[in-house]
Amino acid sequence: MFDLDRWQEIWYTIKHNKSRSVMTAFGVFWGMFMLVCMVGAGSALKNGMESTIDGFATNSCFVYDQQTTEPYKGFKKGRNWSIQNEDIPLLQQGVPEIQYLAPVLFGGQGANNVVRKDKSGTFNIKGNYPSYNKIEENKLIYGRYINDIDIAEKRKTCVIGERVSEVLFGKNVNPVGQNVKVMGIYFQVIGVARSISQVNLGGRGEESVVLPFTTMQQAFNMGNKVHFIAATAIPGVRVKVIEEKINQILKKQHNIAPTDKAAIGGFNIEEQFTMFLYLGIGIAVLIWIVGAGTLFAGGIGVSNIMLVTVRERTKEIGIRRALGATPRTIIRQIISESIVLTLIAGIAGLMLGVGLLSLVGMVLSQSDSFFQEPQISFAVAIVSLVILLVIGILAGLVPANRAMTIKPIEAIREE
Amino acid sequence: MITLRDVNKTYYTEATSLHVLKGIDLHIEQGDYVSIMGASGSGKSTLLNILGILDNYDTGDYYLNNKLIKDLSETQAAAYRNEMIGFVFQSFNLINFKNAMENVALPLYYKNISRKKRNAIALEYLDRMGLKDWAYHLPNEMSGGQKQRVAIARAIISQPKILLADEPTGALDSQTTEEVMQLLGELNQTGITTIIVTHEKAVADETRKVIHIKDGLIQNIQHN
Ligand SMILES: Nc1ncnc2c1ncn2[C@@H]1O[C@H](COP(=O)(O)OP(=O)(O)OP(=O)(O)O)[C@@H](O)[C@H]1O
Ligand SMILES: [Mg+2]
Numbered sequence: 117m118f119d120l121d122r123w124q125e126i127w128y129t130i131k132h133n134k135s136r137s138v139m140t141a142f143g144v145f146w147g148m149f150m151l152v153c154m155v156g157a158g159s160a161l162k163n164g165m166e167s168t169i170d171g172f173a174t175n176s177c178f179v180y181d182q183q184t185t186e187p188y189k190g191f192k193k194g195r196n197w198s199i200q201n202e203d204i205p206l207l208q209q210g211v212p213e214i215q216y217l218a219p220v221l222f223g224g225q226g227a228n229n230v231v232r233k234d235k236s237g238t239f240n241i242k243g244n245y246p247s248y249n250k251i252e253e254n255k256l257i258y259g260r261y262i263n264d265i266d267i268a269e270k271r272k273t274c275v276i277g278e279r280v281s282e283v284l285f286g287k288n289v290n291p292v293g294q295n296v297k298v299m300g301i302y303f304q305v306i307g308v309a310r311s312i313s314q315v316n317l318g319g320r321g322e323e324s325v326v327l328p329f330t331t332m333q334q335a336f337n338m339g340n341k342v343h344f345i346a347a348t349a350i351p352g353v354r355v356k357v358i359e360e361k362i363n364q365i366l367k368k369q370h371n372i373a374p375t376d377k378a379a380i381g382g383f384n385i386e387e388q389f390t391m392f393l394y395l396g397i398g399i400a401v402l403i404w405i406v407g408a409g410t411l412f413a414g415g416i417g418v419s420n421i422m423l424v425t426v427r428e429r430t431k432e433i434g435i436r437r438a439l440g441a442t443p444r445t446i447i448r449q450i451i452s453e454s455i456v457l458t459l460i461a462g463i464a465g466l467m468l469g470v471g472l473l474s475l476v477g478m479v480l481s482q483s484d485s486f487f488q489e490p491q492i493s494f495a496v497a498i499v500s501l502v503i504l505l506v507i508g509i510l511a512g513l514v515p516a517n518r519a520m521t522i523k524p525i526e527a528i529r530e531e
Numbered sequence: 532m533i534t535l536r537d538v539n540k541t542y543y544t545e546a547t548s549l550h551v552l553k554g555i556d557l558h559i560e561q562g563d564y565v566s567i568m569g570a571s572g573s574g575k576s577t578l579l580n581i582l583g584i585l586d587n588y589d590t591g592d593y594y595l596n597n598k599l600i601k602d603l604s605e606t607q608a609a610a611y612r613n614e615m616i617g618f619v620f621q622s623f624n625l626i627n628f629k630n631a632m633e634n635v636a637l638p639l640y641y642k643n644i645s646r647k648k649r650n651a652i653a654l655e656y657l658d659r660m661g662l663k664d665w666a667y668h669l670p671n672e673m674s675g676g677q678k679q680r681v682a683i684a685r686a687i688i689s690q691p692k693i694l695l696a697d698e699p700t701g702a703l704d705s706q707t708t709e710e711v712m713q714l715l716g717e718l719n720q721t722g723i724t725t726i727i728v729t730h731e732k733a734v735a736d737e738t739r740k741v742i743h744i745k746d747g748l749i750q751n752i753q754h755n
Contacts, residue, residue, distance in 0.1 A: 121640070121643075121645060121646050124646060125640060128629075128633075129628070132628035132629070133628060431624070432626050435624050435625075435626060435637075436626075436637070436641075437609065438583075438585060438612060438618055438624075439612070439613065439618075439637050439638045439641060439685070440609050440610070440612050440613025440614075440638055440641035440642070440689070441609060441641050442605060442606045442609040442610070442641075443605045443606065443609075444606065445641065523585075523586075524585045524612075525580055525585045525586045527624075528580070528585060528618070528620060528624060529576075
């Protein structure tokens with residue numbers, strides 16, 4: 117039942133008692149503003165977190181060799197061992213839950229290890245399989261990534277990071293087909309990569325040169341050593357499961373005590389990510405509790421001040437009653453006033469908050485901040501409006517009840 | 532129109548009780564022009580408020596237009612007030628943030644008459660009161676006489692059967708008192724039963740009957 121005239125009367129009463137209305141509504145305005153700001157900050161944190169991890173397989177783990185810490189089968193503790201090429205097919209067969217498996221090599225860090233004509237730089241050298249791009253995803257600006265033929269034929273090809281390309285070839289130059297000297301050996305550039313994720317294994321992707329794993333092993337006399345194994349789990353399998361199975365097989369293969377906890381190093385991105393995720397959820401929940409609390413306090417403020425003003429308005433209400441207003445119309449008027457005030461104040465707070473967020477967002481987008489795109493979603497805005505409506509109704513109940521008990525005679529009686 | 536039978540009213544406060552109306556019997560015909568006089572505290576306002584269904588009484592019967600006015604719900608009482616009764620008070624009781632026109636139109640708002648229509652009617656009534664030029668002024672921009680005329684316009688806009696006025700000239704000088712009484716007289720001529728509480732003999736003299744109240748009882752009724 118929408119009665120335009122009724123709302124006009126209510127709006128009129130609000131408009132002609134400006135300072136009272138502003139005072140009443142300020143708490144809700146502030147509460148809403150705070151809620152929007154906090155939700156926006158929370159989303160910025162979440163966006164920042166997500167863009168950091170974006171492009172990096174969160175269902176992945178990394179395993180590498182360390183010294184043994186327990187004697188086993190006649191071997192002393194403190195023994196150096198290493199993961200080897202032969203382990204890879206064993207792992208692939210032994211752990212069917214593995215989705216992608218990629219052995220990784222890291223190269224020497226000598227100064228100016230990458231040279232092209234008169235230009236040179238110090239960069240990270242990595243030996244990868246094509247499958248590694250499924251774990252730590254790269255965007256190819258030029259050319260392509262390492263492929264199976266590079267691996268099989270041990271081609272002297274390389275994918276260079278964006279920064280590497282800039283240093284050796286200059287900006288906006290396509291270096292594909294050119295040669296660069298990596299630690300004394302010429303490799304042909306087949307691609308320029310930009311890593312999507314901000315998480316990079318073995319140094320920043322922009323400053324890395326990726327060689328085919330097999331080529332690197334052979335060219336630099338690394339035998340059949342593997343520095344790192346990266347693996348992802350098939351959907352629905354916890355990474356912990358494949359991590360444990362990989363460790364088991366490696367221990368068996370290399371005569372490491374099953375109880376030796378330190379002989380195999382590793383980290384589990386899924387666990388880190390889950391922690392991140394819970395942290396994010398925790399922050400979001402906290403924000404909503406605090407924000408809703410502030411908003412609720414604003415609602416209490418509306419209720420309180422309206423209660424006071426109802427007392428002040430005894431005469432007005434009494435006159436209205438004498439002229440034929442029923443208790444119901446008075447209740448309706450007070451609650452409607454409450455709703456209108458809360459909604460207007462809330463929407464004002466919402467808009468100011470959104471405005472501030474987009475301003476901050478503009479500033480942030482120009483900087484390299486961890487915070488990104490502070491925003492509140494449309495759904496959040498709608499939900500807050502519904503909450504406001506409920507607060508408005510609830511806040512109006514007590515003062516409306518008080519107003520209802522005002523008898524016309526009380527107002528009319530001369531002091 | 533109005534019949535009271537042995538109406539009693541006692542005010543109770545925490546410590547004391549005050550028997551204000553001690554058995555009022557009264558009959559007022561439709562179209563009558565009546566004033567009520569009596570010492571301060573004799574119960575005049577109390578009686579008028581009961582007549583206006585602003586207050587209730589303890590015992591006795593009050594018939595308004597042949598309807599027993601007793602134990603009404605607030606909603607019923609509001610409806611009767613809106614339809615049957617117009618009020619005029621000593622202190623005008625205008626709503627201070629509404630202009631003259633909107634004050635006059637307010638009873639029609641509670642009759643669900645549209646804003647446009649009720650404002651037009653209000654302007655008409657203000658014109659009759661000679662206040663057309665003041666329609667858009669707030670009460671605090673007007674003189675006492677003007678305010679009282681606005682209040683009278685508001686009291687009669689819903690065409691009530693009865694006009695109840697509690698010391699309508701109490702806050703006015705003799706000149707404006709004269710004007711207001713003229714107005715009330717004219718209204719009574721149109722058939723509205725008019726009851727005025729007053730302390731002023733000059734005011735009472737203009738009415739047809741004067742009811743003298745003393746100590747909560749009607750002492751005598753004087754016919755002019
Ligand atoms: N709500 C109330 N509670 C207690 N006592 C009241 C109340 N209203 C009025 N009285 C008392 O009842 C008595 C009659 O009051 P009333 O207002 O009817 O007098 P009145 O004849 O109108 O007087 P005045 O000429 O001064 O206006 C007074 O003594 C007054 O103090
Ligand atoms: Mg009185």
